[in-house]
Amino acid sequence: MDGEDDFTAYVAAQWPRLVRSAVLLGCSPAEAEDVVQSRLERCLLHWRRVRAASDRDAYVHRVLINTFTSSRRRRWTGERPTADLPDAVAPDETSGVDDADAMVRALKRLGHDQRAAVVLRYYARLTEEQMATVLGVAPGTVKSRLARALAALAADRALGDLRGAP
Amino acid sequence: MTAHDLTDLLERVAERTAVGPPPLARMRDGVRRRRRRRAVLGGVGLTATVVAGTLLVPVLTNPGHEGRSAQPATTQTPPVVSPPAPSVRLHGTYIVTALVGRHGHSALPKHGALARLGITFRDGRIHATDGCNDLRGGYVLHGDRFHLERGGAVTLVGCVPPAPPLFERLGDVTSVSHDQGGIYLEDADGKVVVALVRPS
Numbered sequence: 001m002d003g004e005d006d007f008t009a010y011v012a013a014q015w016p017r018l019v020r021s022a023v024l025l026g027c028s029p030a031e032a033e034d035v036v037q038s039r040l041e042r043c044l045l046h047w048r049r050v051r052a053a054s055d056r057d058a059y060v061h062r063v064l065i066n067t068f069t070s071s072r073r074r075r076w077t078g079e080r081p082t083a084d085l086p087d088a089v090a091p092d093e094t095s096g097v098d099d100a101d102a103m104v105r106a107l108k109r110l111g112h113d114q115r116a117a118v119v120l121r122y123y124a125r126l127t128e129e130q131m132a133t134v135l136g137v138a139p140g141t142v143k144s145r146l147a148r149a150l151a152a153l154a155a156d157r158a159l160g161d162l163r164g165a166p
Numbered sequence: 167m168t169a170h171d172l173t174d175l176l177e178r179v180a181e182r183t184a185v186g187p188p189p190l191a192r193m194r195d196g197v198r199r200r201r202r203r204r205a206v207l208g209g210v211g212l213t214a215t216v217v218a219g220t221l222l223v224p225v226l227t228n229p230g231h232e233g234r235s236a237q238p239a240t241t242q243t244p245p246v247v248s249p250p251a252p253s254v255r256l257h258g259t260y261i262v263t264a265l266v267g268r269h270g271h272s273a274l275p276k277h278g279a280l281a282r283l284g285i286t287f288r289d290g291r292i293h294a295t296d297g298c299n300d301l302r303g304g305y306v307l308h309g310d311r312f313h314l315e316r317g318g319a320v321t322l323v324g325c326v327p328p329a330p331p332l333f334e335r336l337g338d339v340t341s342v343s344h345d346q347g348g349i350y351l352e353d354a355d356g357k358v359v360v361a362l363v364r365p366s
Binding site: 004008011012015016017019020021023024028029030031032033034037038040041044045099100103104107118119122123125150153 | 169173175178179180182184185186187190192193194201363365
């Protein structure tokens with residue numbers, strides 16, 4: 001299988017999960033497709049390097065996470081007016097009745113690091129070692145982030161209601 | 167909550183996002199464009215190095231030598247540099263998620279029924295709405311350089327409260343960048359004036 005075929009096979013298999021990972025990390029669906037497309041373009045440009053990587057999934061997720069993180073550090077002028085977004089880009093409040101919405105709200109209440117840890121571990125299903133590579137931190141840090149995130153989710157009232165917990 | 171519950175919930179949340187087929191052709195086109203750009207820039211850099219070397223070597227090897235009598239650099243054929251391909255694609259309808267006033271603060275309406283500010287770019291034509299009035303006109307995008315053409319038509323409905331200064335700020339835009347799927351219209355100082363996203 002040559003590089004292009006290999007890339008095609010990889011993208012065909014991983015595209016939905018990568019886009020949805022980006023959504024769970026906080027992108028809108030349209031943003032998520034744009035971000036993943038542009039990152040995969042970059043991966044295709046260096047596909048030989050990606051193929052040579054010992055863990056291709058970790059490499060691609062790392063590119064994705066780095067892009068997402070750097071966008072959160074983006075230069076800005078003055079206040080961030082996106083706190084008062086027009087309703088068209090806000091989450092759909094009217095459908096906030098089911099457990100999936102409770103999960104979305106709970107994710108939003110997590111810090112960026114903890115949210116990324118939860119998404120990578122429980123949605124992208126990376127191992128803790130892969131996560132350490134992706135996030136560029138020690139395995140111990142991954143464990144502590146996950147533990148704190150799980151504690152926060154366990155204490156989250158919306159998810160508690162969902163489980164029937166007090 | 168068990169790991170299994172969490173995975174199950176995340177899967178259900180994720181599946182609510184409809185995902186189309188991967189845009190493989192667009193990705194390959196994007197990579198081809200990047201490679202072409204690199205090749206052109208590499209050619210320009212190489213030529214600049216050769217020209218600089220041609221001019222500098224006689225001066226360095228013969229300090230009294232005036233550069234004027236050096237072999238003319240025109241013996242090098244410069245590569246043909248095509249106009250920059252648009253690095254940002256402005257096409258379709260966007261929602262304004264940030265509007266920075268000239269005083270540097272948000273100029274978006276903060277409360278009440280939020281007016282929908284939006285901009286549609288199509289084939290060199292722009293249609294913007296500030297929630298009260300509409301602007302229709304032309305724009306030019308060359309590489310990342312943006313210019314709103316003069317002579318656009320603006321409706322003149324009296325607005326209470328006053329509409330945000332979207333049209334006025336669009337006139338200040340000189341460049342466009344993109345990041346994370348968002349589009350940023352920037353002024354001559356590189357400061358973001360308007361941030362846009364596609365409607366979800």
